[in-house]
Amino acid sequence: MVYVPNTDKDRAKMLAVIGVESVDDLFYDVPKELRYPQIELPEPVSEMEVLRELQEMSESNVDLLHTPSFLGAGAYYHFIPSVVDTIISRSEFYTAYTPYQPEVSQGTLQAIFEYQTMICMLTGMDVANASHYDGGTATAEAVIMAVAVGKGKRRRIVVSPRLHPEYVQVVRTYVQGMDIQVVGDENPHASLEDIAGLIDSNTAGVIVQVPDFFGTIEDYGTLQALADKAHQAGALFIVVAYPISLGLLKPPAEYGADIVLGEGQSLGNPLSFGGPYLGFFACKEEYVRRMAGRLVGQTVDTQGRRGFVLTLSTREQHIRREKATSNICTNQGLNALAAAVYMSALGKQGLRKVAELCYHKAHYAARRIAEIPGYRLLSDKPFFNEFVVRCPKPAADINRYLYEEWGIVGGFEVAKVCPGLEDSLMFAVTEMNTRDEIDALVEALREVASNG
């Protein structure tokens, strides 16, 4: 039988050693009337058949390997060097468990230590954990941490209205049992100056996103001023960042961040329809004991050799139980490994180059689109690789035209999160978009505008 090596003969031997007559005896304590229920599942198939089925299923999708796309909004199509999959396919990495026995897990432990280091390098923070599930849950954990740092006395969180809407939704789900107030996202057109006005002595944390959900890079001076206001009130300043942008932009440590977190999918992890992704999380040294998630630390063995172990474990659920910093156990280990390999392969020069390619291509696209009569950029503020365009027709209609007539997966329909902007599309451009693809997008947009 598939994946079970033992035969009837083996089992007969084993039952004899156990001292029972039949397998059924081993389930004596399962109520007899409930035992062996009927389970409605499709008939099992062989490996060959299941792969054929799945091939058909996957091929019924429109996928971005075969179709140019300008979709972003929190998940980005970046190039993943082949070495990443080579490494995460090594079964010593992917069939291993959490490294609780360090002597037989130095591979995982050292790789995570390197990942932690590189996240610190990218963000300017002092320490980083081994991962959260994604950017949204990492944000929720930052909220919990900010309240804990305030010893539970301050219970208000101010969020930028331009934080990824799904992140705010996740935060609100997490805090529904916790008597924590989340404010700031009620008015999507508010500015950072507006939300500064919401900071008070009850505020535990202030969360902004850079670049924000709509792709805009806020002025660093404004961000520093907001950080200062947060600190004066005794609150933490939390920045949600797009890691590829950090190949170019200032690390948030330089404008007052206490915690930097975000979605690490763009670091070597594929789009994969939304998961598994990677919540990266880093903070300043003084807060490390309030940080949730696994931490790998460096130490020595009995011979004085350098080695790595999980450390500061008393923060975690398996020891602290209901007083733990979080309930997180399994995290996104293999995705963090992929990120470590990605950051190692690209390195200092490569990541900068990826960021520049994204920047230049996006600005080329924005300039050309803005030149089309009827189209204009929503904002004239600086952006990295994503921007919102106001279109002469409903965004949904334009996207449909782009796909049906030109085979292009268009932008994100902003009205989905911002009612009132039914004419707006948000385009993301990465190093994966060639000039031809961008030019085709421009032509397609021009065409749909001029067609009656």
Add this chain to the structure above:
Amino acid sequence: MAIKIDPNCYYTKSHEWVRVEGNEAWAGLTDYAQDQLSDIVYVELPEEGDSFKQGEVFATVESVKAASDVYMPLSGEVLEVNEQLSSAPELINQDPYGDGWLIKFTPSDLSELGKLMGPDAYEKFLKEEEEKGGH
């Protein structure tokens, strides 16, 4: 190695000691407690000015594999915390009644000493714990 008991202290059932000197008091963990915890790696102490009632958690002590709450032996307000413990938590293991002190505080109600054990009573209590097979 025999467990040490300081003759000048009073003791709680949760293995804290308290020593009163005039209208000030010192508190810490007993030798038995540090032995049970083994190597202490971190101590979370309260702030000066914090007040606690007898029996309330005022500190947490961590070893590699466990975290233990430390309970206030007498009600009072914290005057001073042992700053040395942040860089040398092992002082609790090495000298639990001396350099390993946790806080100095002003007791608010010395009659609460009546609820604690003297050194002899604590010694007896420890023997009973051993017999019960305290892990």
Add this chain to the structure above:
Amino acid sequence: MAKIVEPLIFELSSPGRVGATLPELDVPPADIPAELCREDLPLPEVSEVDVVRHFVRLSRMNYGVDLGIYPLGSCTMKYNPKVNEVAARLPGFVYTHPYQPEDQVQGNLQLMWELQEMLKAISGFAGVSLQPAAGAHGELTGILIMRAYLHDQGETQRDTILIPDSAHGTNPASTAMAGFKVVEIKSDERGNVDLEHLKANLNDRVVGLMLTNPNTLGLFDEHVCEVSRLVHEAGGLMYGDGANMNAMLGIVKPADLGIDVMHFNLHKTFSTPHGGGGPGSGPVGVVEKLVPYLPGPIVDIQVVGEEEHAGHVHEDEEEMVEVFFRLVMPAKSIGRVKTFYGQFGVMIKAYTYIRMLGAEGLRRVAENAVINANYLMAKVKKVYPLPYDRLCKHEFVVEGKFKDAPDIHALDISKRLIDYGVHPPTNYFPLIVPEALMIEPTETESLESLDYFADALLRIAEEAKTNPELLHEAPHNTPVSRLDEVGAARNPILRWKPAE
């Protein structure tokens, strides 16, 4: 296992090196304002060859299921089928963006919908959300569902969750995150929930009981239906921690035992790999009355009229019916617990596994898992003290201590097992058994593998008496010997820093 001292990637770095190639810029460059940019990006500079060698050498210092038995209790380290890996890498799945319009991703939505249905069939629940990313995440989700339901019923005074003393640490941690208090319920001498202690703690402040069944002792609760009945009678709900589902597949449905909400661990029961600490996936199943509260979006199926969408033809039924899969938010959803839809890449693997096993196959999984565990238990119980002398399910717990070797602890036995080339079982958990060794072989271990493991345990028990130093100084042939965890915690070094 290779014994190499591997430098950190930063120590292999040399200025000017790059490990990946990128295309040249094919558009006119835009102006990048200098004040926007960072001054330095201190990432390593390593060639591709060195990146590969570094991580391959690291991998050789790891133990995985593909090397040998990995008997961690309640982790279900079963063999990870390779077809799962191929399936999850199909480009049609991998290169889909979560915000593509539904009609472009019907293949994905179909897979998710079918997985939802499969999990319902296996467990007896009426609704499933695939969104939670791991077991603990599913626990928090489930507790928030219970809270939302009870609040809707006007039962806002309920603020306590009962948790057996053998429970995994995530149970109380998740409870605290939902804003509830924990009351610990004792186990009786047979390892069941102590009914008297349970009754004494049931009142109108109880939200529910979190039950792992079989529990972390590997024991199926002999009164489980009574436990459910009592909790329901008190107005509470039953949460099932599905970590130990491997013993129940095809044997009994959790919903039939009175469980109202349960999380699955796809990375345990359903063979998706553990990845060195994730990614996992923790879907949640609920009974009918809790369905509206599920986190979302979830996938719904719509039968299509001829004029509407060119949907995906569903071929299971004899009559071809055109259907369309769409994402919907349950009517009273607790909200989203994660961005997007869940760990899709992990779902593909679980789906593939269930397709290859079918109902019969899943039952054989549970039967063999339980036979394997009982066999091991029978072979070692004369030497390793067994706290609960009962037939176990898919795992069992022994005490790692010997009367005539008082200086030997579970830790020493574990480290010595490494010298025998196997991964140790779980140590020091559950907390109610001193010097606990929690052993779960899973169904994918052969008789020979089990005999080898049992033999190693018995030999080590002998060594404990005749040559205890072998245990105290173990492991002997790993890249590093025992590590100073005290030093690591006292002076944490959590990142590499360049020399000043």
